[in-house]
Structure formats: structure tokens, C-alpha cells
């Protein structure tokens with residue numbers, strides 16, 4: 001195993017872990033994936049040729065198990081670590097703030113300490129998956145790396161904590177750390193806990209179930225990109241010789257309502273909206289069948305109204321750009337769910 005070309009990816013069973021593992025294998029890396037439940041890994045997500053070459057290794061480890069994590073880093077001595085593991089669902093963070101903080105803040109800080117203690121500071125480059133949630137509700141203002149950060153829920157606070165600590169490890173302790181400040185990115189691998197996949201799964205199965213889709217805030221706007229593009233950004237950001245922080249975003253946003261309309265359009269259906277607020281209903285414009293209902297249970301206490309990011313730094317310094325547009329993303333997700 002060549003140390004330089006080995007990468008440790010935490011959160012390998014998640015959406016981004018799947019794209020990143022495949023990308024790294026395609027670049028000839030030895031990939032070590034960390035999962036708390038190795039049986040949950042879907043090997044179909046990886047290109048079969050890469051698996052045959054035997055460069056993919058799974059390790060069972062909970063990110064919060066400090067000793068096990070440290071032993072793993074010591075044994076692998078990875079050239080790159082991508083810390084993607086997280087409790088990544090905002091409503092769950094409100095219900096479970098301590099657990100969220102342990103996984104999203106304490107564990108990455110311990111990981112930084114382990115890299116230092118093991119004397120790997122000059123060898124291991126660390127990517128941390130930060131989030132646009134750290135900015136809080138900026139009222140739809142375009143956000144850059146220098147924008148004010150006012151995190152407003154436990155998930156955002158935990159990501160902000162890790163972000164702030166990482167600045168110290170980089171500036172004061174000399175670690176090579178990059179924060180990717182990631183805006184929402186989606187794909188057919190997205191968990192149904194998030195609104196985009198919830199929509200595409202419902203659209204794909206509605207002809208069988210006949211059940212309308214129940215959603216919360218239809219007017220929330222997000223800067224939605226494709227996870228494949230963001231995985232490429234993660235890799236690019238560790239190839240530069242100077243560590244820095246980068247926003248990854250498309251620069252445009254769309255509402256949940258627009259996502260719903262495009263998703264139904266991919267199956268040849270048009271949505272006609274009637275009513276307002278909690279009483280709003282989306283009907284099939286041709287048949288009058290109920291397609292969408294608003295359910296207050298999915299409203300959030302302090303929802304962020306709109307996000308949009310300025311990724312010009314990543315575009316200029318990393319030559320990164322998103323390749324899949326919003327319409328292409330929605331269509332890919334719906335078609336994938338229909339095929340399943």
C-alpha cells in the first residue's frame with residue numbers, strides 16, 4: 001500500500017461517501033471506508049472493476065469511539081482523510097442535540113488531535129464537511145466564505161463548532177485542514193429523510209400507492225446541486241498545496257414547490273395549486289387527483305427561508321464547477337426511483 005495514495009473516508013455508507021469512494025478509486029487510490037455498520041454498505045454503488053482490484057477496504061468503527069478511531073488512523077496512516085460522517089438531519093438535531101454534537105463536533109476535534117498526536121501532521125490532509133447551515137438565516141443573501149455566521153439549530157451549531165476549532169488546528173498547529181462549506185446537494189443516493197428524495201420517491205410510487213405526498217414549507221428555497229459534483233470539489237480541495245476553506249454551491253436557488261412541479265413533470269403530470277398555507281393542495285391539472293398536501297408536522301420552528309452560495313473562490317482556485325443543473329438533478333432522481 002502506498003501511503004500517499006491512501007484515503008480514509010468516514011461516512012462511507014452515506015450519500016457523499018458513495019460518490020467520493022468511487023471517485024477516489026477511479027483516481028487509483030487505496031480507499032479505506034469507515035462505517036459504524038459495515039453490513040449497511042451497498043457495494044453496487046462502486047464500479048465493479050475497482051472492487052476487483054482490491055483497493056477498497058471497509059472498517060467497522062463508530063466515529064465517537066475515540067480509541068478505535070485513533071488506532072485506525074495509526075494503522076492506515078492515510079494521506080487524505082475525508083470526514084463525511086455526521087448526524088446530518090436538522091430536525092433530528094433538535095430532538096438529539098447532544099448526540100449530534102458528539103458526532104459532528106467532538107469527534108472531528110478528536111480526529112484532529114489524533115492526527116497531531118500520531119505525528120501525522122506533515123503527512124495527512126484532512127477534509128471536513130462543513131455546511132451552509134453555519135450561516136443561519138441570511139434572508140436569501142448570497143453567501144461567501146466571509147459572510148457572517150449565526151448558526152441557529154443544534155446541527156448548525158455542531159458544524160460551526162468543528163469549523164471554528166479546525167481554524168485553530170490549521171493556523172496554530174499547522175495541520176492541513178480544508179473545510180468544504182457545502183450547500184445542499186442531492187442525488188439518487190440521498191436519504192428519504194431529506195425533502196428532495198422524499199419527493200422523488202413519492203412521485204415514482206404514486207401511481208401504485210395513490211397516496212398524496214405530504215410536505216411542510218413549500219416556499220423554502222435551497223441552493224441545490226448534485227452530490228457527484230460536490231465529491232469532486234472535496235477531492236480537488238485537498239490537491240492544492242495550501243489548505244483553505246471553500247464554498248461549494250451552484251449560485252442559484254429553487255423552492256420546494258418548484259422541485260415538486262419538476263418532479264411530477266418528469267412523469268408527464270402537471271400540478272395545479274389551490275388554497276394557501278396549511279390548506280394548500282396540489283392537484284393533477286388534468287385529472288384533478290390530489291398529488292400534494294401540506295402537513296404542519298413537517299414545519300420547522302426556525303426554518304431557513306432561502307440559501308444561495310457564491311462558489312467563485314472554488315471556481316477560481318480549484319477550477320471546480322457544478323456540472324448538473326437543477327432540472328437535470330430532479331429528472332435523474334425521479335427516473336432513478338422509477339427504475340427501482
Ligand code: NAP
Pocket residue numbers: 010011012013014015016017034035036037040061062063064083084085086087088089103129130131132181182183184185186191
Ligand atoms: P448522510 O447521507 O446523512 O451520511 C452520513 C454518514 O455518516 C452515514 O454514512 C452515517 O452512517 C455516518 N454516521 C453517522 N453517525 C456516525 C457515527 N457515529 N459513526 C460513524 N459513522 C456515522 O450525509 P451526506 O449527505 O453524505 O453528507 C456528508 C457530509 O456532508 C455530512 O457531514 C453532512 O453533514 C455534510 N453536508 C451535507 C450536505 C448535503 O446537502 N448532503 C450539505 C452540507 C453538509 P449510517 O449509514 O450508519 O447512518
Ligand code: GDD
Pocket residue numbers: 088089090130131132133182183184185193194195196198214215216217218220221222256298299300303304307
Ligand atoms: N426534510 C423535509 N421534509 N424538509 C421539508 C419538507 C419535508 O417534508 N417539507 C418542506 N421541507 C423543507 C425544510 O423545511 C427545509 O426548508 C427544506 O425543505 C430542505 O430540507 P432538507 O431536505 O431536510 O435539508 P436541509 O436544508 O434542512 O439540510 C440539508 O442541507 C444542509 C446544507 O444546507 C442537509 O443535508 C444538511 O446536512 C446540510 O448541512
